[in-house]
Amino acid sequence: MTIDRTSVHAALAGVTRVYPARAGQQPVHALGPLDLELRHGEFFSVVGPSGCGKSTLLDVLSGLAPPSDGQASFEGKALGDNVPDGIGVVFQEDASFPWLTVGDNVAFGLRRRGTDPAEIRRRVDYALGFMGLLAFAQAYPAQLSGGMRQRVCIARTLVMQPRLILLDEPFGALDQQTRLLMGDELLRLWRETGATVMLITHALDEANLLSDRIGVMSARPGRFIAIVETGWSRDRDSTLAEDPRFGAVSSRLWSYLRPESLRALGQQVPAAAQSADPLMSAAQ
Numbered sequence: 001m002t003i004d005r006t007s008v009h010a011a012l013a014g015v016t017r018v019y020p021a022r023a024g025q026q027p028v029h030a031l032g033p034l035d036l037e038l039r040h041g042e043f044f045s046v047v048g049p050s051g052c053g054k055s056t057l058l059d060v061l062s063g064l065a066p067p068s069d070g071q072a073s074f075e076g077k078a079l080g081d082n083v084p085d086g087i088g089v090v091f092q093e094d095a096s097f098p099w100l101t102v103g104d105n106v107a108f109g110l111r112r113r114g115t116d117p118a119e120i121r122r123r124v125d126y127a128l129g130f131m132g133l134l135a136f137a138q139a140y141p142a143q144l145s146g147g148m149r150q151r152v153c154i155a156r157t158l159v160m161q162p163r164l165i166l167l168d169e170p171f172g173a174l175d176q177q178t179r180l181l182m183g184d185e186l187l188r189l190w191r192e193t194g195a196t197v198m199l200i201t202h203a204l205d206e207a208n209l210l211s212d213r214i215g216v217m218s219a220r221p222g223r224f225i226a227i228v229e230t231g232w233s234r235d236r237d238s239t240l241a242e243d244p245r246f247g248a249v250s251s252r253l254w255s256y257l258r259p260e261s262l263r264a265l266g267q268q269v270p271a272a273a274q275s276a277d278p279l280m281s282a283a284q
Contacts, residue, residue, distance in 0.1 A: 009196045010061060010164055012036040014070035016221070017056050029221040030056045033070060036215065036224065038164070038196055043187075045199040045207035047257060048217030049264035054200045057222065058168050061198065062089050074164060088162030092169040094149045096141040096156075103128065103137035106155045113160075120159075127155040130192070131185065147171075147178045151185070158189065165190075167199045171206070180238040183209055187237060204253045209240055216256045219263040226256050 016032035031053035038044055048054050059065035060072050063079040072079040074087060083089060096105045106127055110120045128134045131151040141149050150170055157165060167186075171179045183206060190197050201207050207214045208230065216226045230249060232240060240246055 007040050008037045009040040010038045010072075010074045012057075012061065012067075012070065012072050015060060015067040015072060016069045017053065017060055017065065018068040031060070031220075031222050032067075034223040036061075038198060041194055041196055042212045043190055043197045043199070043210055044213050044215065045201055045211040046215045046217060047201060047204060047207050047253065048222055049219050049257065049261040050202070051264060052217045052220050052260070053222030054217060055168055057217075058089070058166050058198070058200050062087055062166050064089070086163045088157035088160055088165045090150075090153050090157050090165070090167045090170045092172045094141065094146070094153065096149055096152050098141050101138050101140055102133055102144070102152050105141070105152055106159055109156060109160050123159040123161075127158045130158065130189070131155045147174055147182055150174070150182065154186075154189065158193070161193075163195055165193075165195050165197045167197065169200055169202065172202070179203070179206060180209075180241070184237045186210060191234060204250045204257070205241065205246075208246060208250050208253065209236070209238060214253065216253065217260070219260045225260065228253065 013035055014033050015035075017030050019028040019030055021027045034057075036057075046054050046057060056065065060067050061074075061079070063072070063074070063081065063083045066072075066079075066081045074084060077084075096102075097108065100108065103124055107120050107124045110123060115123075124137075125134065128137055131154060133148065133151055133155060136144065136148065141152065144152070153170070171182050174182065186197075186199075187210060189195075199207070199210060211230055212232070214228045214230065215224045216228070217223065218225045228249065
């Protein structure tokens with residue numbers, strides 16, 4: 001089946017998210033209002049200053065948290081407060097079960113779903129082979145490096161065959177070299193599955209390398225202030241970092257993000273830092 005890569009796969013329309021007041025505190029307006037349309041089969045990244053609501057955005061788009069206002073939808077259906085079939089989420093924290101082997105960790109979701117054992121074996125073997133973990137199927141997470149444990153978490157998502165994959169800084173704890181190599185694996189997974197991917201990251205170079213489009217968020221309450229289309233080929237990998245255009249895009253992303261980071265820190269923003277950038281298109 002041919003996918004129309006210009007059609008909308010998931011969307012946020014007029015979405016806000018406000019956390020209720022706790023004892024002695026005011027409500028926290030974390031997000032929005034904002035609009036977003038994810039296209040079928042694209043790789044979209046979100047960058048923004050700390051505390052701007054990036055993870056809240058992912059929670060709303062996954063169905064983990066309902067919007068306070070507006071609507072979130074996936075494949076034309078409104079999202080509630082549960083992750084629907086077809087959406088897979090990978091978090092920054094190592095979410096593997098330490099008492100289970102790698103193979104059993106990857107099979108966990110399928111077993112809970114009641115999938116046929118033969119199908120579980122087929123999918124788990126494929127996912128472990130794809131992520132380079134087949135030789136470690138009987139190992140336990142404590143015996144693996146940080147990068148390998150994150151591959152286990154990605155494999156556990158992969159076996160569920162999601163059509164939309166949401167990643168919340170999955171490589172945040174890794175060193176730069178490992179992040180680049182994991183980025184190559186993530187791009188390979190994206191091409192192989194044809195899934196739509198949204199990545200939350202603090203790393204501008206990571207967003208630049210991996211993405212078809214990048215959304216830049218403002219200081220809290222987070223909203224999209226700009227979206228950039230990178231124009232990179234679908235078969236890209238980490239060697240793209242050697243391209244002179246790569247540094248230019250990262251620099252322009254920083255020109256948008258720097259004033260918002262200053263605002264998030266409560267500092268004054270120089271007027272020169274607010275100039276427009278011709279490579280960026282304003283978000284809705």
